[in-house]
Amino acid sequence: LGVDEAEVDWTALGEDVKAEMRWAWANYRDHAWGKDDFLPVSGGSRSFPLRDHHLGLSLIEAMDTLWLMGLDAEFADALGWVKAALDFDVDGEVSVFETSIRLVGGLLSAHLACNDPALLAKARDLADRLLPAFDTPTGIPYRYVNLKTGAVRDPATNPAETGTYIPEYGTLSRLTGDTRYREAADHALGAMYDRRSRIGLLADKIDARTGEWLSRRATIGPPSDSFYEYCWDGWQLLGDPGCKTMYDTLTAAILAHQAVRHKGAFWFVDVDFETGARLSTEQDELASFYGGLLAQGGAAAEGAAYTRAWAAVQDRFGILPEGYDYATGQPTARTNSLRPELADAAFNLWLLDRSDEWRRIGRAHYLAMKRWNKARFGYTDMADVVTRRQADHCPGYWWSEQMKYYYLMFADCPRFDYRDNYLSTEGNVLKGLLGPD
Numbered sequence: 138l139g140v141d142e143a144e145v146d147w148t149a150l151g152e153d154v155k156a157e158m159r160w161a162w163a164n165y166r167d168h169a170w171g172k173d174d175f176l177p178v179s180g181g182s183r184s185f186p187l188r189d190h191h192l193g194l195s196l197i198e199a200m201d202t203l204w205l206m207g208l209d210a211e212f213a214d215a216l217g218w219v220k221a222a223l224d225f226d227v228d229g230e231v232s233v234f235e236t237s238i239r240l241v242g243g244l245l246s247a248h249l250a251c252n253d254p255a256l257l258a259k260a261r262d263l264a265d266r267l268l269p270a271f272d273t274p275t276g277i278p279y280r281y282v283n284l285k286t287g288a289v290r291d292p293a294t295n296p297a298e299t300g301t302y303i304p305e306y307g308t309l310s311r312l313t314g315d316t317r318y319r320e321a322a323d324h325a326l327g328a329m330y331d332r333r334s335r336i337g338l339l340a341d342k343i344d345a346r347t348g349e350w351l352s353r354r355a356t357i358g359p360p361s362d363s364f365y366e367y368c369w370d371g372w373q374l375l376g377d378p379g380c381k382t383m384y385d386t387l388t389a390a391i392l393a394h395q396a397v398r399h400k401g402a403f404w405f406v407d408v409d410f411e412t413g414a415r416l417s418t419e420q421d422e423l424a425s426f427y428g429g430l431l432a433q434g435g436a437a438a439e440g441a442a443y444t445r446a447w448a449a450v451q452d453r454f455g456i457l458p459e460g461y462d463y464a465t466g467q468p469t470a471r472t473n474s475l476r477p478e479l480a481d482a483a484f485n486l487w488l489l490d491r492s493d494e495w496r497r498i499g500r501a502h503y504l505a506m507k508r509w510n511k512a513r514f515g516y517t518d519m520a521d522v523v524t525r526r527q528a529d530h531c532p533g534y535w536w537s538e539q540m541k542y543y544y545l546m547f548a549d550c551p552r553f554d555y556r557d558n559y560l561s562t563e564g565n566v567l568k569g570l571l572g573p574d
C-alpha cells in the first residue's frame with residue numbers, strides 16, 4: 138500500500154472534526170456571541186446579510202451540526218439565544234436567496250433536530266418577510282427585500298436566486314399547512330425553466346418584471362448552480378415529478394452542450410445558451426459541487442469523472458483556487474473563502490456508493506483546512522492559496538457545511554439516517570435527523 142493508500146482511522150478523524158468544531162464554537166461564544174460572521178484572526182465580527190445589524194447567522198448555521206455531533210450543551214446555548222434575542226423586525230434589506238438558504242434553512246433544520254416550536258415560528262416569520270419579493274408578474278423574485286417594510290429592489294436576477302427555495306419552502310408549507318411558501322418556490326422555478334432556450338439551456342441573468350433574458354451565458358457555476366441542484370431536490374425531498382422532468386431536461390442539455398474532455402479530464406464549459414458556442418475554459422470552484430448532483434440524478438460516471446478532475450487540482454494546490462483554467466493549468470483567482478463544494482460532492486458520492494475514494498478526497502480537504510486555514514480563534518478564508526496567505530473571515534456556511542460533511546463521512550453518526558436523508562445546498566439537514574440514542 139502506498140502512503141496515500143494506508144489504512145485511515147476514520148473514527149479518530151471524526152472525533153478530530155468534532156474537537157475542532159467544539160474549539161471554534163467556544164471561541165465564537167467568547168468573542169462574537171450572537172454575531173453573524175466571526176473574524177477569527179482579529180477576534181472581531183461582521184454583519185451579514187443585513188448591513189449594520191446582526192441576526193446570529195453563524196450560531197443558527199451551526200445548530201444542526203452541533204446537534205449531529207452530540208454537542209448538546211452548545212446546541213442548548215444556541216437555542217437559548219434564538220429564543221431570547223433573535224428578532225427579524227429590522228428596517229434593513231437582505232438578499233432573499235442568502236437569507237432563505239442560510240437562516241430559513243438553518244432554523245428549519247434546528248427545529249427538525251429538537252422539535253422546539255419557537256424555531257419553526259422564527260423560520261415562518263422570516264419567510265413571511267421574504268415573500269413580498271416573489272410578488273412579480275413572472276413569479277421570479279426580486280433579489281432584495283426590506284425585512285420590516287417589504288420594499289423590494291433589483292429585478293435583474295439569475296437562476297440561483299430565482300430557483301433555490303423549494304426544499305426550505307416545501308418543508309415550511311408541510312410543517313405549517315400554509316401552501317403559500319411552496320407555491321412561491323414552485324412558481325419561480327417553473328418561470329425560469331419555461332424560458333429555457335431551444336437547446337434546453339438557461340442563461341445567467343433575467344429581468345424578473347418582464348422575463349426577458351439579460352445575458353447569453355449558460356453556466357453550471359454561479360449564479361446558476363443551485364437552480365439545477367434544487368430541480369433535483371424538489372424530486373428527492375418532496376417527490377415532485379415536475380421537478381424531476383425539469384432536472385432531466387436541463388441536465389441532458391448541459392451534458393450535450395457543456396461537457397468537454399481535456400487531457401483525459403472531464404470539465405463543463407460556459408457556452409452561449411442558444412448556439413452552444415464555447416465561451417471560456419475557465420472553471421469556478423463553486424461548480425465543483427456538481428459532480429455530486431450528477432451522481433444523485435443518475436449520471437454516476439460523469440459525476441465521478443468531474444469530481445476526480447477537481448480532486449486532481451486539489452492535489453496540486455492543497456486548497457482549490459476559486460478560479461482555475463484547465464487549458465493553462467493555472468489559477469485565475471487565488472482566493473478561497475473556506476469553500477465547501479468539493480467536500481459537498483465527495484460526501485454525496487460517498488453516500489451513494491460508500492467508496493473510500495470519496496472519503497479520501499474529503500479527508501484531504503479537511504487536513505488542508507487544518508494546515509492552512511486554522512487561525513488563533515477559528516478557521517479563516519484564504520487570501521492567496523499559492524502563498525498560503527490567510528484573510529480574516531469565517532463564512533456562516535462553514536458552520537453548516539464542510540464540518541458537517543466531514544463528520545458524517547468519518548464518524549458514523551448515530552443521529553443521522555445514512556439511507557434516507559436530504560441536505561440543502563447550505564448543508565441544512567431537512568430529512569434524516571434521528572432522535573438522540
Ligand SMILES: O=C1NC[C@H](CO)[C@@H](O)[C@@H]1O
Binds near residue numbers: 363476477538
Ligand atoms: O450554495 C451555496 N453557495 C455559496 C456558499 C458556499 O460556497 C454557500 O452559501 C452555499 O453552499
Ligand SMILES: [Ca+2]
Binds near residue numbers: 426
Ligand atoms: Ca451549495
